[in-house]
Amino acid sequence: xxKRIYKYILFLVFVxxxxxxxxxxxxxxxxxxxxxxxxxxxxxxxxxxxxxxxxSRGETRLVEKWRYYYKKPDxxxxxxxxxxxxxxxxxxxxxxxxxxxxKKARVxxxxxxxxxxxxxxxxxxxxxxxxxxxxxxxxxxGNVKIKRVTLxxxxxxxxxxxxxxxxxxxxxxxxxLLKHVVYEDGKPVYTTTGNDFKRFSDGIMLPQxxxxxxxxxxxxxxxxxxxxxxxxxxINDGISDSIFDYxxxxxxxxxx
Numbered sequence: 001x002x003k004r005i006y007k008y009i010l011f012l013v014f015v016x017x018x019x020x021x022x023x024x025x026x027x028x029x030x031x032x033x034x035x036x037x038x039x040x041x042x043x044x045x046x047x048x049x050x051x052x053x054x055x056s057r058g059e060t061r062l063v064e065k066w067r068y069y070y071k072k073p074d075x076x077x078x079x080x081x082x083x084x085x086x087x088x089x090x091x092x093x094x095x096x097x098x099x100x101x102x103k104k105a106r107v108x109x110x111x112x113x114x115x116x117x118x119x120x121x122x123x124x125x126x127x128x129x130x131x132x133x134x135x136x137x138x139x140x141x142g143n144v145k146i147k148r149v150t151l152x153x154x155x156x157x158x159x160x161x162x163x164x165x166x167x168x169x170x171x172x173x174x175x176x177l178l179k180h181v182v183y184e185d186g187k188p189v190y191t192t193t194g195n196d197f198k199r200f201s202d203g204i205m206l207p208q209x210x211x212x213x214x215x216x217x218x219x220x221x222x223x224x225x226x227x228x229x230x231x232x233x234x235i236n237d238g239i240s241d242s243i244f245d246y247x248x249x250x251x252x253x254x255x256x
Contacts, residue, residue: 030144033157033168034136036175040204041135045072049233051131055226057216066129075244078129088125091244095125103252131228133192133210136177140164151178176205189215189223200235208233 028036047070055062067079074093080086087098098105110118142161149158151169156178159168165183170176176197182190194207208230216222248254 027148028146028157030141030146030159033146033159033170033175034139037136037170037177040175043202043204044070044235046070046237046239047233047235048237048239049131050231051129051228052231053226053228055224057219057222057224068129068131069239069243071239071241071244075239075241076126077244077246078126080129087246088129089244089246090122090125091246095121096246096248097125098246098248098252104255105248105252106255107248108256131210131230132212132214133180133194133228134177134206136168136180139166139168142166148172154178171205174199174203174205176207188213198233202236204235206230206233206235 047068049068051064051066051068053064055064063082064080065082067077067081069075069077074090076088076090078086078088080088085100087096087100089096089098093110095108095110096105108121110121113121142163142165144159144161146157146159149156149169151158155172156169157172159170161167165186167179167181167183169178169180171178177192177194179193180191181188191211191213193211195209195211197205197207199205210228210230212224212226212228214224214226216224
């Protein structure tokens with residue numbers, strides 16, 4: 001896996017369908033399609049979900065479950081349930097990582113950090129529980145072709161790029177990301193495919209099931225396949241700040 005692909009994937013923020021294409025070009029430009037996804041994502045003020053993920057790496061299988069809370073712009077909490085308990089809480093300028101089994105917690109103050117340092121910390125702490133496949137972030141513009149297609153039950157804008165090599169499908173009506181594939185040497189190395197979409201009253205549409213293929217960081221050239229389910233998915237429902245005011249128990253070792 002080259003550094004170029006890893007760099008591309010790092011820009012992506014925190015059941016395969018059959019495609020039948022039509023002969024005419026889409027009405028939207030590259031910039032409008034990408035902005036359509038990112039602008040909808042930016043309208044999410046709060047988000048909660050019960051997340052489960054089943055992953056496979058060769059013969060290895062892993063089942064994970066966690067409770068996910070997000071409040072814009074800088075409050076985030078994950079209650080990791082399986083395969084072991086772990087708590088990650090970002091409350092504005094403080095990050096807490098607590099593992100009950102070993103009775104240890106890491107507490108990091110973000111006060112005085114610049115944006116680059118904060119981004120590096122967020123990536124390190126939360127990349128394992130990031131919900132991919134609902135946003136695009138920065139997408140480099142290559143040699144792009146755009147056309148209107150049908151993807152499963154949805155009318156979609158289909159964007160195909162060469163150098164870098166990727167494909168993106170977004171729903172015409174909502175701008176929601178339906179599918180995203182990144183290629184390396186002609187092979188797909190990063191794929192997100194949304195299913196079981198839920199439409200919200202504010203026009204936002206999000207998948208409740210996401211099929212993922214990601215590079216295996218432990219084995220260069222290999223991939224990890226997983227299915228992520230978002231149960232009880234809610235957005236812009238309001239979350240009390242007290243959810244992120246996590247109190248560590250007495251008698252544990254605190255590392256700062």
